[in-house]
Amino acid sequence: MRRIAILGTGMAGFGAAHAAHAAGVRPVMYDMHDHIGGHTASYEFPGGWTFDEGPHVSFTDNTRVQDLLAANVEGKYEAFATKVNNYWKGHWIKHPAQINLHGLPPDLVTKIMMEFVEISQRTEEPTIRNYEDWLRASFGNTFSETFPMEYTVKYHTTTAANMNTEWIGPRLYRPKLEEVFRGALQPKSDDVHYIAGFRYPTHGGFVSYLHPFRKIADIQLDHRVVKIDPKERVIYFANGAKADYDGVVSSIPLPELVPMIAGAPRDVVEAAERLACSEAVIVNLGVDRADLVDAHWSYFYDRDICFARLSTPHLQSPNNVPPGCGSLQAECYYSKKYRPLNQRPEDCIEPVIADLKRCGVLRETDKILFRQAMHIPYANVIFDLESMPATKLVHGYLEDIGIGYCGRYGDWAYIWTDQSFVSGENALQKVLSKV
Structure with a gap:
């Protein structure tokens, strides 16, 4: 039996696991966290509040992936026609x-x-x-x-x-x-957003799409990778454990993965260092009413508003909130390369609330029943002018040493969750063809 290691348990990692299972291989999956999901994790908080790690919806036109995810939640999902709008200087504008x-x-x-x-x-x-x-x-x-x-x-x-x-x-x-x-x-226009409609699990947040995949792999949580030896084919973890492998697929962000590889050439390490990615502070709010914003997400253009995008988890599933309540998820972006985060994530909560009131989303009379801030170290790949040549060099090196890469931060691409799943499948098939 070939020993296949998958680093990461997000959508891409489970795409790789699914492909391994189809090939008759039971992989071992490792995650640095104490839960699965990676960037598609969901969190259930006391009081009946569920928030994903940033907004996630499934809008794939790949019927195979559609059917697979639907089966994973036993057909219990919400389906919507997408509503998106914009805010600019006091104007609400359809997208x-x-x-x-x-x-x-x-x-x-x-x-x-x-x-x-x-x-x-x-x-x-x-x-x-x-x-x-x-x-x-x-x-x-x-x-x-x-x-x-x-x-x-x-x-x-x-x-x-x-x-x-x-x-x-x-x-x-x-x-x-x-x-x-x-x-x-005229005040009305056709709907031309590239996301015409989407699906979202009825219960448990977006990560519910992944739970049934757990049975096709051996999952090791609390295993943070600290070193990979591609010659000896050994992975070392912060908890002292190590694992031999015949093939490995990684969804670890490239700037973190490359420095952990024993013998990585200096030019490859430097290329990985040039790759830029935003980090996000996600401010999650629970409110005592549901009629907040009549859109699934909204874009905010004014620079004096601290968040760039706002989503409404309670409109994705009524089970994300207690009865009669609404929820908001505001995204504030930073990056080590261009806009360092120089405050605690929780320091963003009150400015977000103040700006939501200024925009008219929140009223002075609203009761904030839940407030919380998540820090997401890797949010969106920044496609600056250095990214393409640096990514090409890093990917070439990984292919040379037989390490598969997948997902948004492995492919270093602006891909969505469903595309990440297919990315994991493709990476696993490439690795299997060489072991």
């Missing part, structure tokens, strides 16, 4: 803002529309060197500077000029000119 300009200041709307007309008449495509160039070429200067460039600084902690364009995919909708005009002249 995406570029086709929902109705009601914004007339001078702003006029400038945006005129620039969209100019773009439509352009005969040559401009040179695209970075994300800022792409935004200006796609939406014009005024819209770009007012909305996505501001959000980039809040969410990615760096400027659009310092980011590449490899990560964009379907995330930013590029409208036809008639859509811009229609959205400026």
